[in-house]
Amino acid sequence: MLLTRLSSLPRSTVSTSQRFWYSTGYSHLSARKQSFIPSSGHYPLGFRASGVSCGIKKNGNKDVALVVSDRPCTAAAVFTTNAFKAAPVLVSQQTLKDNGNNNIYGVVTNSGCANAVTGQQGIVNAERMRAVMDSLTGHPKSALTMSTGVIGQQLQMDKLVPGIEQAYGALSKEHGTGWMQAAEAYMTTDTFPKLITGDFDDYRMAGIAKGAGMIHPNMATLLGFMVTDANVAPALLQKALTYAVDRSFNAISIDGDMSTNDTISVLANGASGVVIKDESDPAYLLFRDRLTGFAAQLAQLVVRDGEGATKFVTLHVKGGESFESAKKAASHISTSKLVKTALYGQDANWGRICASLGHSGVHVVPSKVSVTFVPSDKSTPLPLMIKGEPEVVDEARAAEILKMEDLWIEVDLGLGASDAMFWTCDLSHEYVTINADYRS
Structure with missing residues (x-):
């Protein structure tokens, strides 16, 4: 792709x-x-x-x-x-x-x-x-x-x-x-x-x-x-x-x-x-x-330049059965307010990613799904879940990654060869302020 x-x-x-x-x-x-x-x-x-x-x-x-x-x-x-x-x-x-x-x-x-x-x-x-x-x-x-x-x-x-x-x-x-x-x-x-x-x-x-x-x-x-x-x-x-x-x-x-x-x-x-x-x-x-x-x-x-955004997030969903299904999953995760606020709070709450994926309407086999944080400085990626099994996450390392302005999240569905990219940002207090005052 x-x-x-x-x-x-x-x-x-x-x-x-x-x-x-x-x-x-x-x-x-x-x-x-x-x-x-x-x-x-x-x-x-x-x-x-x-x-x-x-x-x-x-x-x-x-x-x-x-x-x-x-x-x-x-x-x-x-x-x-x-x-x-x-x-x-x-x-x-x-x-x-x-x-x-x-x-x-x-x-x-x-x-x-x-x-x-x-x-x-x-x-x-x-x-x-x-x-x-x-x-x-x-x-x-x-x-x-x-x-x-x-x-x-x-x-x-x-x-x-x-x-x-x-x-x-x-x-x-x-x-x-x-x-x-x-x-x-x-x-x-x-x-x-x-x-x-x-x-x-x-x-x-x-x-x-x-x-x-x-x-x-x-x-x-x-x-x-x-x-x-x-x-x-x-x-x-x-x-x-x-x-x-x-x-x-x-x-x-x-x-x-x-x-x-x-x-x-x-x-x-x-x-x-x-x-x-x-x-x-x-x-x-x-x-x-x-x-x-x-x-x-x-x-x-x-x-x-998202309103109030502090992070630029690339979400790469791979292993999809089709481009359309991979993109649908990526869109759903990227829109989740719980995922976006966790990113703003620099909280490695990857369970929210899985929860959003699970009700995205895309065919998912939980035992095949993997989730990984990929640091923007190209240092060693941090696996969070591998084929449905949670990893023992180094919270200090996760916090270091989430402090970076750019973040790459990889979600592998493990079902096929199709993938899709989606770009999103976090959701901050400033977003509410900007949109509450927009007409003034």
């Missing part, structure tokens, strides 16, 4: 912008979090980005983001399964349908207001966002729309329309003046912008995501997009994205709650000259796997 530890992904597969952006805006963060903010990037040809403030956010932070291609793109997207789909989700779905996943020139996003559960007026406002982009690009139904923020409030279009126009005038292909500005405009309760790039010799990718709470499949509750300068046929692009999302954005959980606005999209403009039109072409599988690894890296940044 492609999804491995982030540090083990080959550089030729995911070449991330080299890190360490110690700006005054993020100097209050831990060095670890600052290390995930890039200071440069290798961006796809033909794309520009921007981020500005139009006054939707009360604090005056950036709240309008644009990413625009200078040529038409094929496009694909995966949306929330929530019954209360937000207006920008419905409008984007219709845009892709009307255009046959072709002739998309960009993505327009606002933060600070979700434009969700806003009735017919919400649809009108989302369509107006797209119409403003149409007038700027000179093409009909040219953009996908995204919104994030508080649910149940109407967009302030008197502020947003001039904001979109201002952002269009500020478009830049540069890292600091364009892409980083857009990434910051995506943020709501995020503590750092989530922006990565990949250089694959023959083409490039870039991606931005936002998300810190209300994170759980299906979709992983967030906004995000990826762009590439490869030319990928619409049907293949959608197939590759669906595969990638199942193994990335749909393999993370922070609090088990699902949003109304989740959208992950990908645009391909072909500026590199690379053309992928046939599924039998070896270049397609390579592209799909590169997109999957890239999406996994972007999704992991969302978990690392």
Whole structure:
């Protein structure tokens, strides 16, 4: 399976912008979090980005983001399964349908207001966002729309329309003046912008995501997009994205709650000259796997910024009868409030992992299950249970492992050859504080 530890992904597969952006805006963060903010990037040809403030956010932070291609793109997207789909989700779905996943020139996003559960007026406002982009690009139904923020409030279009126009005038292909500005405009309760790039010799990718709470499949509750300068046929692009999302954005959980606005999209403009039109072409599988690894890296940044999170946890469920069953087990364990609070308390209460697995709905044979803590410093793993038999656990060693910011938990079902990765975090007192005060 492609999804491995982030540090083990080959550089030729995911070449991330080299890190360490110690700006005054993020100097209050831990060095670890600052290390995930890039200071440069290798961006796809033909794309520009921007981020500005139009006054939707009360604090005056950036709240309008644009990413625009200078040529038409094929496009694909995966949306929330929530019954209360937000207006920008419905409008984007219709845009892709009307255009046959072709002739998309960009993505327009606002933060600070979700434009969700806003009735017919919400649809009108989302369509107006797209119409403003149409007038700027000179093409009909040219953009996908995204919104994030508080649910149940109407967009302030008197502020947003001039904001979109201002952002269009500020478009830049540069890292600091364009892409980083857009990434910051995506943020709501995020503590750092989530922006990565990949250089694959023959083409490039870039991606931005936002998300810190209300994170759980299906979709992983967030906004995000990826762009590439490869030319990928619409049907293949959608197939590759669906595969990638199942193994990335749909393999993370922070609090088990699902949003109304989740959208992950990908645009391909072909500026590199690379053309992928046939599924039998070896270049397609390579592209799909590169997109999957890239999406996994972007999704992991969302978990690392989980509201109030102090730990980043990789859960590897192996020995499953199928990928679907292994993933279902991983999802259930990752969502368990008892497991997550034990991790926050640095308590090696591995019995909670077994208890969660046991009512996950997945076929389990207790006498075949093993559970192991794998330290992030690559020191000796700590078995907790082997084939249903509890180990005599060195509590002092377990405490040392649980003090680390990164933790790898391995659960072997012992039933087959399939596995799945899931990324989650602990659940802290701060999570309650953040979400209790969200609207204020």
